[in-house]
Amino acid sequence: MPRRRSLMLLGVLWMSCVSTPHISAPAGKPSSQPSGGGVSLPVLFNDNLFIVQPTTREGMTLALFTATGGGLFIQQESATQLGLERTSKDLTGAGATDWVRLPDFQPGAWIPAPEMGEGLLPVAPMPIQEGTFGDGVLGSPWFSGRVWTFDYPGEKLWLRAAGDLPVVEARHRVSLGFRSAYARDAAPQHPRIQVRVDGEVLDLVLDTGSVVWLSESARKALADERTTGRAASVISHSLYERWHQRHPDWRVIEEGDANVPGAVLIEVPRIELAGHEVGPVWFATRHDETFTQYSELFMDKPVAGALGGNALKFFRVTLDYVQAVAVFER
Known part of the structure; x- marks a missing residue:
């Protein structure tokens, strides 16, 4: 095209x-x-x-x-x-x-x-x-x-309703990054959130619709009898390479996504999100250029991936697009 x-x-x-x-x-x-x-x-x-x-x-x-x-x-x-x-x-x-x-x-x-x-x-x-x-x-x-x-x-x-947010400890309420402040005639907003993995703060798109389609080899390796298409988190290939170099013991599945040739799945034991530690969370790799283009079009700053439902599943997550905040309840 x-x-x-x-x-x-x-x-x-x-x-x-x-x-x-x-x-x-x-x-x-x-x-x-x-x-x-x-x-x-x-x-x-x-x-x-x-x-x-x-x-x-x-x-x-x-x-x-x-x-x-x-x-x-x-x-x-x-x-x-x-x-x-x-x-x-x-x-x-x-x-x-x-x-x-x-x-x-x-x-x-x-x-x-x-x-x-x-x-x-x-x-x-x-x-x-x-x-x-x-x-x-x-x-x-x-x-x-x-x-x-x-x-x-x-x-x-x-x-x-507008402004209706659950009451939680301050550390469980975090800021979201948007390309511009909300206005009635503004462009749609794609939320950016920060997480910490292995001591490193990462900027990711908060995407409740991020999906992976497991390859046959990935289904056999996971053997969890769940659906082939499922909520996923994704990262750039260069970030994956850093993680894999530091932690060769983290589980990896080559050619893990049936729809993305060369995609690798890596299991991160723990992530830190809004004052909580949760895990394990699987991430699927995407070409770095995917996030470069996405960031240029829709984000307020560069992102290295997306945080999906397989990481959010531990929570009740409230997103306030006007105040640009997210509340996480265990």
Whole structure:
């Protein structure tokens, strides 16, 4: 794919804008406020990944992959099956594309819609990994400007009111880095978080949708009878080489990701995150250039990888995009 076309596609998927919803208002939203703060959204929790499953008033249930480090789109076929009216607009500066509004949902199976970009979602210009992303992806443009709790132990995703954060010790509340401060018309935000591994502070994308597809050799080596596609954390190859040189005893699986030739899996015994020590955590390698380009486009400073659900699974994680903070509860 030519570079210009590739960047336009990134723009369609990653540069759509949304803003803060009004939690008390939208039609079709459940009126109850479940205990634990906010509204519990309909989700399928699958191997530390959250797939949102709203149901339309006509009874069609969607499967929308969520990723705080990803983009925003709906699949072409899904938009057609739902009978959504398409509008051709250039809302991202990447060229005109088709946009649609989410359908009306049943009160007990509701999700919020984007408020920016005239309340529209871009239609993917081509089918994109339907087996992984289902009917589409709800990424950083959907999360931006809101407060969320990813309850991994409880297998729930909560939409909270503005400023509603759990009370924890100060060391369990950490700052998030964003490319720019949140504003109603700002670009979507990809959260950067710091972790410590082997005494080194690392800047990583906090990406709840980071995924690895285990190769056959990796499945045999792990022998855990879990799914092949699962939540993962990833790092640059150069960082992996540093770790492997310092700790040759850390477990390594060559050619561990079926979708990324040459990818290596390395098991880190412990990581330090928001005043907690957790582990072990497996990381999959990616080419250094992957994070160089990603950092240039979406981050406030360079990142060396992404922290995914296999590291977040120990916590109930609340992300406040407006205040740029994250709260971690064991």
